[in-house]
Amino acid sequence: MPDITITVSDEDHRLLTDEHKKMSIEWLRDHAASLPPTFEQWLAARLVETVRRDTLSKHDLAEMQAINAIEKFVTGLQRNGFGLASLSRHSDAAEAVGKLAEATASGLGLSLHAGKRIQELLEYYAKSAREIADLAQVSMTNRAYGAMHEAYRELIERTTKALDHLGEEKAMGRVEGGAAILVSMHVMTREAAKEKTEAFRHQMRDPQK
Numbered sequence: 425m426p427d428i429t430i431t432v433s434d435e436d437h438r439l440l441t442d443e444h445k446k447m448s449i450e451w452l453r454d455h456a457a458s459l460p461p462t463f464e465q466w467l468a469a470r471l472v473e474t475v476r477r478d479t480l481s482k483h484d485l486a487e488m489q490a491i492n493a494i495e496k497f498v499t500g501l502q503r504n505g506f507g508l509a510s511l512s513r514h515s516d517a518a519e520a521v522g523k524l525a526e527a528t529a530s531g532l533g534l535s536l537h538a539g540k541r542i543q544e545l546l547e548y549y550a551k552s553a554r555e556i557a558d559l560a561q562v563s564m565t566n567r568a569y570g571a572m573h574e575a576y577r578e579l580i581e582r583t584t585k586a587l588d589h590l591g592e593e594k595a596m597g598r599v600e601g602g603a604a605i606l607v608s609m610h611v612m613t614r615e616a617a618k619e620k621t622e623a624f625r626h627q628m629r630d631p632q633k
Contacts, residue, residue, distance in 0.1 A: 428468075440467065454499045487534050491541055494528070498549050510550045521546045572611045576602050580624055592628055599624045 432440070444463050451460035461469065501508055510520065522543055529539030579602045583595045590598070603617035612620075 430467075430471075453503055487538055490532050490534060491538055494542060495545055498545055501549070507555075508546065508550050509553050509555075511553055518547065521550060569611055572606060572609070576606060576612075576620075580620070583624075584627065587628060595628065596621070596625060 441463065444466050447466060448460040460466075498508060525539050525543035525546055528542055529535070534542075580599055583590065583598050587595050600621050603612060603621055606612035607614055607617050
C-alpha cells in the first residue's frame with residue numbers, strides 16, 4: 425500500500441484529533457468487543473470516503489446516506505434502551521429478516537446490494553424476545569406473572585378447603601409464606617400481599633362473609 429504524506433495546519437490537526445476522539449467514544453459504545461480505528465486509519469478512510477462522495481452520482485449518494493441512517497438507527501437501539509426483537513416462534517428468523525430487509529430497500533428505492541447490507545445488519549443485531557428480556561433485566565414475563573398469581577389463588581383455595589385439617593395457624597403460615605415468595609420475586613407488592621393475607625384471616629374467622 426503506497427504511503428501518502430499530508431500536511432495540515434495545527435488548528436486543522438486539532439479539529440481532526442477531536443473528531444477522531446468523538447468517533448472512538450461512539451465506536452466503543454457500539455462495538456465494545458473491538459478497538460476503534462487508529463487516527464491514521466480513520467483519516468485515510470475519511471479521505472477515501474470524501475473522494476468517493478465527490479465522484480458518486482446523486483442516486484448513489486442518497487443510497488449511501490440512507491444505509492448510514494438505517495445503520496445508525498439499528499445500532500443505536502440498544503444504547504438508548506431499546507432492542508431489535510424477533511418475535512418469531514421459530515429459532516431461525518433469517519427468512520423474516522430477509523423479507524423485512526427487502527421491503528425496506530424496496531420502499532426506499534434502494535438497490536439489491538443495499539438490501540443485502542440491510543439484511544446483514546438486521547441479522548447481526550436482531551435478538552430473540554428472551555434475549556431482549558434478559559438485556560432489560562426483566563425477571564418475569566407477562567405469562568409467568570399471570571401464572572404465579574393464579575398459582576397463589578389456587579394455594580388459597582386449597583388451603584381454605586383443608587382448613588379443618590391444617591388448623592388456623594398452619595393455614596395462615598402457608599398463605600403468608602406464598603405471599604412472601606411473590607413479594608421477593610417482585611410479582612406482588614407488600615401492600616397487595618398484606619391485603620390478601622388479611623382477607624384470608626378474616627375469611628377463616630368468619631367463613632360466612
